[in-house]
Amino acid sequence: MDHRPQAWGRPRDDVYGAYDASYLQANGPNQHTQSPIVTGTSVVAMKFKDGVVMAADNLASYGSLARFTDVKRIRTFADTSIIGFGGDVSDMQYLDRHLTELGIDEAYQSEAGHTLNARNLHKYLSNLLYNRRSKFDPLWNHLLVAGLDEESRPFLAAADLLGTTFTSPSLATGFGGMLAQPIMRRYVPDEAAVAGVSRDQAVEVIRECMKVLFYRDARSLDSYSLAIVTKDGVELRENEKLEQQSWAFADRIKGYGTQTV
Numbered sequence: 001m002d003h004r005p006q007a008w009g010r011p012r013d014d015v016y017g018a019y020d021a022s023y024l025q026a027n028g029p030n031q032h033t034q035s036p037i038v039t040g041t042s043v044v045a046m047k048f049k050d051g052v053v054m055a056a057d058n059l060a061s062y063g064s065l066a067r068f069t070d071v072k073r074i075r076t077f078a079d080t081s082i083i084g085f086g087g088d089v090s091d092m093q094y095l096d097r098h099l100t101e102l103g104i105d106e107a108y109q110s111e112a113g114h115t116l117n118a119r120n121l122h123k124y125l126s127n128l129l130y131n132r133r134s135k136f137d138p139l140w141n142h143l144l145v146a147g148l149d150e151e152s153r154p155f156l157a158a159a160d161l162l163g164t165t166f167t168s169p170s171l172a173t174g175f176g177g178m179l180a181q182p183i184m185r186r187y188v189p190d191e192a193a194v195a196g197v198s199r200d201q202a203v204e205v206i207r208e209c210m211k212v213l214f215y216r217d218a219r220s221l222d223s224y225s226l227a228i229v230t231k232d233g234v235e236l237r238e239n240e241k242l243e244q245q246s247w248a249f250a251d252r253i254k255g256y257g258t259q260t261v
Helices: 089-109 118-134 181-185 191-196 199-216 248-252
Strands: 038-040 043-048 051-057 060-062 065-068 074-077 081-088 141-148 154-159 165-167 170-172 223-230 233-241
Touching: 038 089, 043 081, 043 141, 043 154, 043 199, 051 074, 051 081, 051 141, 051 154, 051 199, 074 089, 074 223, 074 233, 081 089, 081 118, 081 223, 081 233, 089 118, 089 141, 118 141, 118 154, 141 223, 154 170, 170 181, 181 199, 199 223
Parallel strands: none
Antiparallel strands: 038 060, 038 081, 043 051, 043 170, 051 223, 060 065, 074 081, 081 141, 141 154, 154 165, 223 233
C-alpha cells in the first residue's frame, strides 16, 4: 500500500500500475451531502406586546454525542432582527457568513439608516432556502426570524429547508414543536392575546420551555442563549443557565434505577 498522506490506502503505482479512475464516470451530476452530521436542536420564540423573545440552547450534537457545548445558535441582524437556527451547524455557519455580508451591503447602500426589517429578512431567507432546495442541495436548517415589521409590530415567522414559511404568535423547531408549544400557547393562543403579555412574562415562559426541553430532549443542554428584540434594539445573552435544575425528582418515578414498587 502507498502510505504517503496524500494517497493513503491506494495501491503502489510502481507495483500495481497507475490507478485507473475512469470507471467512476466523473461526468455525472454533482452530488451533495444529504444528511446533517453536527446538529442543534430546538429554537423557541414567543411574541409579547412590545416585541419577541427567543431562546436556543448552546449544544451541537455529533449524532447522539453531546460534542460541542458552546455553539451559539441565535444571530442578530442590523440590531433590528434576530435569527434562530435549528438543524445542521455547518449550514448555519454558511448562513451566518452570508448574513454578515448582507448586513455590510445594507449598511453601505441604505439611506438614513434604513435597512431590512424582520419581515423583509424572513422573505429573503425563505427565498434563499427555496432556491437551494430547488437545486437539490438544501440547507438543512429550520429558521425562526423575529423582530418588528414595517408598522413596528412584533413579527415572528419560520422557514424550513424546503422554503416552507408560516407565522404564529409562538413558534418552535424540533422537539420544541411538541414540548414547548403547548406551554407557550397557554399564554398566546392567538394574535389578540399578544397585547396582554408583558416582557417579563414572556421571558419566564421561554425559560420554562427551556427547562422542559432540557429534561425531556436528550439533545439539549442546560446552558442557552436568550434574545429579546424590541423597538429599542436587540438584547442578546449567550450564556444563560437553568437555575435550580436537578434530577432529584427522578427517584419518585416508577421504574427509575433499582427502585422497587
